Amino acid sequence: MTIITRQKALLTRREALLGGLAGGGLLLSGCSRILQVDALTDSTSFQRVLAVAQSWTRATQRFFLAGGQMAKEYKPSDISPHFKANGTLNPGGDDYERHVAEGFVNWHLKIDGMVSHPLTLSVADLRRLPSRSQITRHDCVEGWSAIGGWTGVPLALLLRAAGVRAGAKYVVFYCADNLDGDPAKGGEQSPGQYYESIGLVDAMHPQTIIAYDMNGKPLDVAHGAPLRLRVERQLGYKMAKYVRHIQLVSDFRAIAGGHGGYWEDQGYDWYAGI
Amino acid sequence: MPTAAAEATSETDRRRAQPRREIIYRHAWPVRLTHWINALTIFILVGSGLNIFNAHPRLYWGQAGADFDKPFLAFARPWPDWLTLPSYMDLADARHWHFFFAWVLVMNGAFYLAWSLASRHIQRDLWPTAGDVRAIPRSIADHIRLKHPKGEAAKRYNVLQRLAYVGLLALAVGMVLTGLCMSPGFDAFAPWLVAALGGRQSARTLHFLFASAIVLFIAVHLIEVVLAGPLNELRSMITGRYAVPGEHD
Numbered sequence: 001m002t003i004i005t006r007q008k009a010l011l012t013r014r015e016a017l018l019g020g021l022a023g024g025g026l027l028l029s030g031c032s033r034i035l036q037v038d039a040l041t042d043s044t045s046f047q048r049v050l051a052v053a054q055s056w057t058r059a060t061q062r063f064f065l066a067g068g069q070m071a072k073e074y075k076p077s078d079i080s081p082h083f084k085a086n087g088t089l090n091p092g093g094d095d096y097e098r099h100v101a102e103g104f105v106n107w108h109l110k111i112d113g114m115v116s117h118p119l120t121l122s123v124a125d126l127r128r129l130p131s132r133s134q135i136t137r138h139d140c141v142e143g144w145s146a147i148g149g150w151t152g153v154p155l156a157l158l159l160r161a162a163g164v165r166a167g168a169k170y171v172v173f174y175c176a177d178n179l180d181g182d183p184a185k186g187g188e189q190s191p192g193q194y195y196e197s198i199g200l201v202d203a204m205h206p207q208t209i210i211a212y213d214m215n216g217k218p219l220d221v222a223h224g225a226p227l228r229l230r231v232e233r234q235l236g237y238k239m240a241k242y243v244r245h246i247q248l249v250s251d252f253r254a255i256a257g258g259h260g261g262y263w264e265d266q267g268y269d270w271y272a273g274i
Numbered sequence: 275m276p277t278a279a280a281e282a283t284s285e286t287d288r289r290r291a292q293p294r295r296e297i298i299y300r301h302a303w304p305v306r307l308t309h310w311i312n313a314l315t316i317f318i319l320v321g322s323g324l325n326i327f328n329a330h331p332r333l334y335w336g337q338a339g340a341d342f343d344k345p346f347l348a349f350a351r352p353w354p355d356w357l358t359l360p361s362y363m364d365l366a367d368a369r370h371w372h373f374f375f376a377w378v379l380v381m382n383g384a385f386y387l388a389w390s391l392a393s394r395h396i397q398r399d400l401w402p403t404a405g406d407v408r409a410i411p412r413s414i415a416d417h418i419r420l421k422h423p424k425g426e427a428a429k430r431y432n433v434l435q436r437l438a439y440v441g442l443l444a445l446a447v448g449m450v451l452t453g454l455c456m457s458p459g460f461d462a463f464a465p466w467l468v469a470a471l472g473g474r475q476s477a478r479t480l481h482f483l484f485a486s487a488i489v490l491f492i493a494v495h496l497i498e499v500v501l502a503g504p505l506n507e508l509r510s511m512i513t514g515r516y517a518v519p520g521e522h523d
Contacts, residue, residue, distance in 0.1 A: 037361070038361055038362070041364070041367045049374070050370040050374045051370065053370070053377050054370075061460070071458065071462045072465040074337070078337070078338075081342070082342035082343075084340040084342065137461075139456070139458045140340075141365065142365065143329055143478060144334075144341070145338040145340065145474050146340050147337065232462070233458050233459050233462045234458055235458060267367060268369075269366075272458075273458060274460070
């Protein structure tokens with residue numbers, strides 16, 4: 001009698017255990033269907049709800065970084081032996097190939113838009129200006145990190161020289177690479193052409209530089225030769241490579257896809273401090 | 275004689291027919307509300323977190339780590355689409371879900387902690403007493419035999435429950451901190467915390483391990499709910515009312 005009861009009880013427990021596990025599994029797999037997560041993800045109004053978090057994050061980080069805190073700088077021994085190159089690895093096209101062959105002596109960086117004195121500077125011009133060197137960690141939105149040494153001209157110095165006019169709020173960077181195809185056609189706002197934008201707070205930060213050297217050597221093609229942006233307190237996709245035109249604007253909604261950058265036009269957040 | 279026997283029988287029958295189960299008010303409304311918000315939030319955070327993880331399914335120890343570096347843990351296969359949120363691989367959308375519900379988790383958690391500390395719920399109901407600590411071996415034995423407390427003992431959390439809930443709170447705090455340490459903006463604000471955790475990639479690895487521990491907690495939690503009486507347990511987390519299992523049940 002007792003034995004039977006015990007067996008019965010054990011069976012019930014085993015059933016309960018299996019039931020619990022199966023229930024948990026069903027809950028996990030079934031919930032995404034019940035919650036209609038894919039349909040919700042595709043809905044623009046729901047995306048607007050989720051986007052609220054981006055503004056909270058930006059406001060919070062702006063508040064806590066109001067002191068202009070610096071990103072951590074590392075020792076030369078911390079430099080990653082292999083710094084992963086991502087995005088465009090070689091812009092290609094006749095125009096860029098010619099610049100590579102010439103050693104970028106005819107590459108010019110144009111600074112215009114809402115400035116008092118538009119500037120056009122060669123790489124040699126930039127190398128003659130005061131520079132800043134920093135060893136920093138590069139954080140990709142995908143999750144990986146690499147540490148590299150960068151030397152370049154502080155963007156703040158260039159912007160002061162150009163004279164930012166009242167009302168300018170964003171700095172837009174136009175690049176020579178096209179992630180969708182051939183960069184030689186269509187101009188800087190054609191589909192797929194890489195571009196980025198940052199606010200003036202980040203643009204004037206001391207660690208925001210137009211870099212021309214990486215780990216003591218001129219930038220190689222995979223890492224953005226001859227000029228790339230470093231914005232150390234944001235993710236890698238903000239750090240435009242192959243930069244040839246900087247424009248000051250009050251609004252970026254009229255530029256390309258209207259979200260302030262190549263990846264932003266694909267749905268990534270404009271504020272990339274997280 | 276027959277009368278007395280009949281009386282005794284009917285008394286037993288009556289007790290059997292109407293077991294006087296004591297109903298107690300077990301969970302206060304803030305516990306119930308934050309519990310269900312958390313349940314949904316953690317479900318979404320795990321799903322979107324696995325989607326984000328699939329963008330680079332390797333974990334490292336230290337500040338840096340990428341394809342060329344030795345991984346701490348590398349996954350051969352991405353997480354299947356029925357586990358990720360959204361079900362298709364989309365880092366941008368997964369981040370939107372993740373960061374929105376990370377804010378929900380933080381606000382819900384802050385409210386829970388503030389209420390639980392002010393009402394002494396944590397100190398009274400969750401923090402193990404000295405007697406609880408001494409009862410750990412017996413409690414482990416009871417759990418292995420799937421023996422659940424009855425009567426007076428069922429009115430309070432047992433020591434393993436207390437440790438599990440306090441541990442879960444610590445894990446939740448750990449999730450938020452390791453999550454923040456992956457943010458380059460936060461890292462400029464508190465580089466010391468990133469360093470204390472071993473670096474940004476260590477924080478990412480810990481974020482994954484803590485999340486795994488939370489998923490393990492949820493699995494055990496669900497099994498225990500089923501074993502302890504799913505309807506009574508569910509009701510207690512919805513209405514607050516809990517039927518105390520009798521000594522002879």
